[in-house]
Amino acid sequence: MQSFVLGRVLQAAFIIFFIAVSVFLILRLSAGDPARIRAPVFARPDVIEQYRKDFGTDRPVIAQLGSFFAGVAKGDLGNSFRFQEPVIDLIARALPKTLLLAATALAISLTLAIVLGSMAALRPNSFWGWLSSALAAFGQAAPVFWFGVVLVLIFSITLKWFPSGGFSGPLSLVLPAIAVSLSILPTQLRVLRAAMEATLRQDFIRTAHAFGLRERRIVFVYALRNACLPLITVTGVDIGYLLGGVIVAEVVFNFPGIGELALVALNARDYPLIQGITIVTATTFVLVNLLIDLLYGWIDPRIRLEQP
Amino acid sequence: MSADPALRFEHVTIAFPGAEGPLKVVNDVSFAVGSGQCLVIVGESGSGKSMACQALLGIVPAPGAVSGQGIFWEGRDLLKSSARDWMKVRGAEIAMVFQDPAAALNPLMPVGRQIVDVVRAHRSVTRAEAERRAIEVLNQVGFPEPERRMRAYPIELSGGLRQRVAIALALACGPKLIVADEATTNLDVSIQAQIIGLLRSLKEELGISIVFVTHDLGLAPEIGDEVLVMYAGHAVERGPVREVLDRPSHPYTIGLLNSAPTLESSRAHPLKPIPGQVPALDEIGAGAPFRSRCPVVVSGRCDSAKPDWTACGGGHFVACHRFAQDGIGGVQ
Ligand SMILES: Nc1ncnc2c1ncn2[C@@H]1O[C@H](COP(=O)(O)OP(=O)(O)OP(=O)(O)O)[C@@H](O)[C@H]1O
Ligand SMILES: [Mg+2]
Numbered sequence: 001m002q003s004f005v006l007g008r009v010l011q012a013a014f015i016i017f018f019i020a021v022s023v024f025l026i027l028r029l030s031a032g033d034p035a036r037i038r039a040p041v042f043a044r045p046d047v048i049e050q051y052r053k054d055f056g057t058d059r060p061v062i063a064q065l066g067s068f069f070a071g072v073a074k075g076d077l078g079n080s081f082r083f084q085e086p087v088i089d090l091i092a093r094a095l096p097k098t099l100l101l102a103a104t105a106l107a108i109s110l111t112l113a114i115v116l117g118s119m120a121a122l123r124p125n126s127f128w129g130w131l132s133s134a135l136a137a138f139g140q141a142a143p144v145f146w147f148g149v150v151l152v153l154i155f156s157i158t159l160k161w162f163p164s165g166g167f168s169g170p171l172s173l174v175l176p177a178i179a180v181s182l183s184i185l186p187t188q189l190r191v192l193r194a195a196m197e198a199t200l201r202q203d204f205i206r207t208a209h210a211f212g213l214r215e216r217r218i219v220f221v222y223a224l225r226n227a228c229l230p231l232i233t234v235t236g237v238d239i240g241y242l243l244g245g246v247i248v249a250e251v252v253f254n255f256p257g258i259g260e261l262a263l264v265a266l267n268a269r270d271y272p273l274i275q276g277i278t279i280v281t282a283t284t285f286v287l288v289n290l291l292i293d294l295l296y297g298w299i300d301p302r303i304r305l306e307q308p
Numbered sequence: 309m310s311a312d313p314a315l316r317f318e319h320v321t322i323a324f325p326g327a328e329g330p331l332k333v334v335n336d337v338s339f340a341v342g343s344g345q346c347l348v349i350v351g352e353s354g355s356g357k358s359m360a361c362q363a364l365l366g367i368v369p370a371p372g373a374v375s376g377q378g379i380f381w382e383g384r385d386l387l388k389s390s391a392r393d394w395m396k397v398r399g400a401e402i403a404m405v406f407q408d409p410a411a412a413l414n415p416l417m418p419v420g421r422q423i424v425d426v427v428r429a430h431r432s433v434t435r436a437e438a439e440r441r442a443i444e445v446l447n448q449v450g451f452p453e454p455e456r457r458m459r460a461y462p463i464e465l466s467g468g469l470r471q472r473v474a475i476a477l478a479l480a481c482g483p484k485l486i487v488a489d490e491a492t493t494n495l496d497v498s499i500q501a502q503i504i505g506l507l508r509s510l511k512e513e514l515g516i517s518i519v520f521v522t523h524d525l526g527l528a529p530e531i532g533d534e535v536l537v538m539y540a541g542h543a544v545e546r547g548p549v550r551e552v553l554d555r556p557s558h559p560y561t562i563g564l565l566n567s568a569p570t571l572e573s574s575r576a577h578p579l580k581p582i583p584g585q586v587p588a589l590d591e592i593g594a595g596a597p598f599r600s601r602c603p604v605v606v607s608g609r610c611d612s613a614k615p616d617w618t619a620c621g622g623g624h625f626v627a628c629h630r631f632a633q634d635g636i637g638g639v640q
Binding site: 202203204206207208209210211212213214217222225226299300301302305 | 362365367369395396397398399400403404406408411412413414415416417425426429430461463464477
């Protein structure tokens, strides 16, 4: 188990390093000069050159790469070109909100997938079966930005129940979280429903029935634990999808998270900020996946005990 | 058999919808189990043994339909009782031990918790009391170090220990009848003997009635008082174990005995497998179920009418046209 975790951590470190280098190089090879964008329009060439010096983008790429990683090793991601502020501080302000939004969306989607998927597996021809098929199809068809706009039109502009954007408390989370959850719900719902159907046919479920356990306990305790294993797997795979949805929703809802910050950073060709956001996002992604693997072993003793 | 059997399974039919009408996987089968007695049900794969057991517990899978005169448990007809009443009976009064304990236990739950769950489903006790009960029954079935090892998951236990857990699960609520559906089939011979010994001691010491399902007629004397031979959903022979083994009267029973390996089987007395295969259920129709493989068919009778029970003496009955006609069902 320990060597397993150690291996996964090394693998994660390598992935993050690779991503950091790639982003660093891609930014410098692609179009757009941060100095030109930051400098006043029609600025003289020497002014622009001064900006380049300030930003450090006048040096050779290899030298820039070296000092960037020297900074990262000390926990310093540099200063933002656009905000003239340490990147770390900008991210520290935005990341918690993004994580909160992602976690809320995930919680909504998992709850719906588990409740609806289980009910649909149990009674495929009931209202539940219909509702879960309908939701899965709708989630598949409706893009996050469209659904977000619809939610704003109905629930904040017409009904005035929730704020239409920004971040001013828990209520601001509701609409974006619902919009995002819809993007990952279809896969989760389908996977849980299928896994639950398969689990309910297994022998140990028959045993539980034969011993007079209540159906609710059989489905939501005995079967659900087993049916959750594939759900956890797809959730791990879909974390990237979830983050993508979060970024879209942050833009639609003007939500001051990492996604919105990334958009600003990209438009300003703010290299340090983009690099910082990429590293932090990739680290989060890898950590979540590691967490999911550990969760898997924790739920399923067959995996835990087979580790040499 | 005692005068008032604890369980009477009377003319029960279990049918599944088929392409051409219902398929009767259990066809008008009756048996009874006296309290503290053991009935052995034998038959090849697909003869409907498990279905009959599942009917006893009311867990025949959909779309199977159970009909008949009744399944009388201590005087009341389970077929007519409500789902709620039946749920109180199963697991508590009638408990089942399944064939494959690796599959029958929840793989993601420690074995002790599964016993605790069953106890708490039927008795209003605290978790601590239920745990004490779990330890008690695990001790009873010879599960070593129950306090510690009840936290093990099924995968951490050997096949024999898993089957002991399954039996402990069955004992948890103090049942009066245990249905053991091929409870020893997947085990090594020595473990098999231990498990049969355990079941026999439950019968003899606690007075628990047992329905013991097996492929192996040779196991019947180890534990059984009565035996019921099933073939393709039909009951074909029944009676006290010694009677049936000493004077097998249905050609199928005789075939089973001839094909079973024994200590005496050798080159001089080679095993004689029953030729042919169990027919599809929709091919049996109105005649004797065994006729397609029977060496002693009565022409004109066996393919048109189902044989009635004929008494062979000593509480031993056989459903065979040949026996009814000649007083003998074949040569052993
Ligand atoms: N869910 C089902 N739907 C339709 N037919 C079924 C179903 N389950 C079992 N059967 C049929 O019922 C018949 C009896 O099955 P059963 O499991 O009772 O046999 P068995 O005597 O227990 O055999 P084995 O020794 O293999 O356990 C078989 O012909 C089987 O194909
Ligand atoms: Mg069976």
